[in-house]
Amino acid sequence: MEKTHYATLDETLYQQTLANGLKVTMLPKAGYHKTYAVMTTNYGSIDNSFVPSGESEFTEVPAGIAHFLEHKLFEKKAGDIFEVFSRNGASANAFTSFTRTSYLFSATDHIKTNLLTLLDFVQEPYFTEASVNKEKGIIGQEIEMYEDDPNWRLFFGIIENLYPEHPLHEDIAGTVDSIAKITPEQLYAAYRTFYQPSNMNLFVVGNIDPLATLTWIEANQNGKDFPAAEPIQRRFPEEASDGSDIIPYRMTELPVKRGKSIVGIKGLAEVTADRAGLKYRTELNLLFDMLFGDSSSNYLQLYDQGIVDDSFGYELDVARTYHFATLSGDTEKPQELSDAIIGLLEKASENPDLNAGRLALVKKDALGRLLQSMNALEYIANTYSGDDFGDASLFDLVDIIDEITLTDIQTTLKQFVRSKALSVFHIQPLAADAQ
Incomplete structure (x- = not known):
């Protein structure tokens, strides 16, 4: 078992890749009563074109199948897995993102039993025609609920502008x-392809003994037969590297009291899955905090002008095959807000907020938030399992934040913020509501 000590955080990671390819990472936290475990597969909603395990030709599956599969894994012939966890004092959940699917539990006791339950239910699929058809109605209601959410519509509106061809x-x-x-056969094909142990990782953090925990996991995995691992082949539509396929502007009307405005920036450069990629993402976060954080002169000016309020903020997503940033808020003046943001972005290299003193402040703030987050077991496990930067992880962020310079920020600004990479999406109140 490999042991890595991070002196700046005073944390020690224990890692072992099992014979079947499953990567196990453990972080003991002395003094904690709770233990949190998350099992993640490198498979998300964008992975709809792939070569199924055991086959040689690409297949296309319906959108939403990764999320559907997540739901179905909790239902077994013997009953609902949530009830099993509950009987053993654990709280369980799962979530699907664009690139990952994760299954998790937290508990204060019966850790071995709950951990083995997690491994077993994720690794034992059970789909029938009847149960699949039943789930369609349940998930259909969930979809309709999201379609009524203006913020959800705003987010996917800008994503469709930035990535009109990509399944993102x-x-x-x-x-x-x-x-x-969706059919049971498609679910099994996706499961066999992406739920190979070699495409998954297990992270356990909390009041644990790493050696004893690894012994439980190894015994469980050694008692199961898995097909030989196969290389996973995914396919995505070709995108214009110069951003020429980006839709510059769209809008829609919804029954909202106030308008919503969002500006998106599509990353046109490739992000490497290593420490350099993690550093690049960190530079982007610091850059947007410098320019648009709630203590920036830009934000205060827009706030004083009545263009933004407390709903304004930015989000950044960096993952395999894509990366983008969004800046959005509720406003009476959607066009003024998007125009102001674009104006600030296009002249960002000359912005007075982009200086060494402010960088030092946002680095200090970022470091403080990171150290505070390291007390949250859920944050540690989900962030570690969800990132894709090779051997680099959130445990390297203290050193990465410390080494970033103003020159690094300016270089990243020039690489990421380009006029041709920008897009705008507005939600306006329905004409009847606006009168």
Whole structure:
């Protein structure tokens, strides 16, 4: 078992890749009563074109199948897995993102039993025609609920502008029409392809003994037969490297009291899955905090002008095959807000907020938030399992934040913020509501 000590955080990681390829990472936290475990597969909503395990040709599956599969794994012939966890004092959940699917539990006791339950239910699929058809109605209601959410519509509106061809613009849950096409055979094909142990990782953090925990996991995995691992082949539509396929502007009307405005920036450069990639993402976070954080002169000016309020903020997503940033808020003046943001972005290199003194402040703030987050077991496990930067992880962020310079920020600004990479999406109140 490999042991890595991070002196700046005073944390020690224990790692072992099992014979079947499953990567196990453990972080003991002395003094904690709770233990949190998350099992993650490198498979998400964008992975709809792939070569199924044991086959040689690409297949296309309906949008939403990764999320559908997540739901179905909790249902077994013997009953609902949530009830099993509950009987053993654990709280369980799962979530699907664009690139990952994760299954998790937290508990204060019966850790071995709950950990083995997690491994077993994720690794034992059970789908029938009847249960799949039943789930379509349940997920269909979930989809309709999201379609009524203006913030959800705003987010996917800008994503469709930035990625009109990439499956990223499709709702993670799919559509009512797409999930209606899902079959048990497709679920099994996706499961066999992406739920190989070698495409998964298990992270356990909390009041644990690493050696004893690894012994439980190894015994469980050694008692199961898995097919030989196969290379996973995924396929994505070709995108214009110069951003010429980006839709510059769209808008829609919804029954909202106030308008919503969002500006998106599509990353046109490739992000490497290593420490350099993690540093690049950190530089982007610091850059947007410098320019648009709630203590920046830009934000205060927009706030004083009545263009933004407390709803304004930015989000950044950096993952395999894509990365983008969004800046959004509720406003009476959607066009003024997007124009102001674009104006600030296009002249960001000359912005007075982009200086060494402010960088030092936002680095200090970022470091403080990171150290505070390291007390949250959920944050540690989910962040570690969800990132894709090779051997680099959140445990390297203290050193990475410390080494970033103003020159690094300026270089990243020039690389990421380009006029041709920008897009705008507005939500306006329905004409009847606006009168």
